Amino acid sequence: MILELDCGNSFIKWRVLGSGGVGACAEGVAGSDVALIESLVALPGLSLTRCRLVSVRAQEETSRLAEALVEAFGVAVSCAASAREMAGVRNGYEDFERLGLDRWLAMLGGFKLASGACLVLDFGTAATADFIAADGEHLGGFICPGMPLMRNQLRTHTRRIRYDDAAAERALERLSPGRTTVEAVERGCTLMLRGFVLTQLEQARSYWGDDFTVFLTGGDADLVRNAVPQARLVPDLVFVGLAMACPLS
Numbered sequence: 001m002i003l004e005l006d007c008g009n010s011f012i013k014w015r016v017l018g019s020g021g022v023g024a025c026a027e028g029v030a031g032s033d034v035a036l037i038e039s040l041v042a043l044p045g046l047s048l049t050r051c052r053l054v055s056v057r058a059q060e061e062t063s064r065l066a067e068a069l070v071e072a073f074g075v076a077v078s079c080a081a082s083a084r085e086m087a088g089v090r091n092g093y094e095d096f097e098r099l100g101l102d103r104w105l106a107m108l109g110g111f112k113l114a115s116g117a118c119l120v121l122d123f124g125t126a127a128t129a130d131f132i133a134a135d136g137e138h139l140g141g142f143i144c145p146g147m148p149l150m151r152n153q154l155r156t157h158t159r160r161i162r163y164d165d166a167a168a169e170r171a172l173e174r175l176s177p178g179r180t181t182v183e184a185v186e187r188g189c190t191l192m193l194r195g196f197v198l199t200q201l202e203q204a205r206s207y208w209g210d211d212f213t214v215f216l217t218g219g220d221a222d223l224v225r226n227a228v229p230q231a232r233l234v235p236d237l238v239f240v241g242l243a244m245a246c247p248l249s
């Protein structure tokens with residue numbers, strides 16, 4: 001069994017691939033290293049042979065997690081690393097090592113699935129967009145605050161914006177102008193994300209006409225889904241790229 005981890009800024013997304021190969025036999029989202037290991041230990045019949053991970057966290061934090069995994073499960077851990085070029089995609093950053101590894105892997109996965117020009121949109125702690133041309137050249141991308149950051153900035157820097165998660169979820173059943181604070185904030189931030197998406201689409205059309213694939217990924221991809229009906233929602237796009245960047249032979 002192979003353990004795969006996507007260590008984002010807020011959560012660790014994990015899944016265990018069975019020896020048969022197709023599909024995950026377990027998966028989840030953990031808020032910390034300790035919570036991750038607890039969830040894994042609780043899995044009946046877990047017998048890990050390998051582990052591969054991608055992290056956008058600090059080097060020391062990532063090493064600490066890798067060591068904890070070695071200690072808990074005795075597995076070798078392989079970490080995705082930056083590259084100038086891989087699987088036909090050329091990293092477009094001036095300094096290729098500065099490009100977030102989650103973005104890089106999602107790009108590798110997207111380009112493989114599209115076999116052509118693609119726009120990769122990821123909605124996590126940050127919202128990101130990356131443009132990959134049909135010849136594999138990465139034209140660059142954009143980074144904005146994602147839903148959790150927008151919402152928390154408003155909560156932190158105002159006195160009268162306060163509400164709980166359940167109210168936030170209810171508020172998103174519609175996107176008409178809010179008549180309560182929670183509706184106004186949740187719908188307003190959602191429309192910001194949708195506006196971001198529409199602007200990226202315009203830019204992609206100016207490069208490639210209609211000849212490109214849009215990918216949506218990340219925990220908040222559902223919030224913008226209706227704005228791009230033609231998009232492919234691929235929640236595990238980073239994992240698709242992770243398998244390409246860390247093949248386990």
Ligand SMILES: Nc1ncnc2c1ncn2[C@@H]1O[C@H](COP(=O)(O)OP(=O)(O)OP(=O)(O)O)[C@@H](O)[C@H]1O
Nearest residue numbers: 008009010011029123124125126147148218219220
């Ligand atoms: N099962 C889930 N567990 C945790 N968050 C979820 C889940 N489903 C949707 N979300 C939402 O996804 C968002 C977090 O996105 P995601 O997990 O893709 O990224 P992240 O780890 O926070 O950050 P990064 O962008 O660095 O990967 C949060 O706003 C959260 O509300």
Ligand SMILES: CC(C)(CO)[C@@H](O)C(=O)NCCC(=O)O
Nearest residue numbers: 056098099100101102103126143
């Ligand atoms: C932008 C995030 C936070 C998205 O998870 C991550 O990819 C990251 O930390 N990137 C480094 C900065 C960059 O990509 O330019």
Ligand SMILES: [K+]
Nearest residue numbers: 008102122124
């Ligand atoms: K991410």
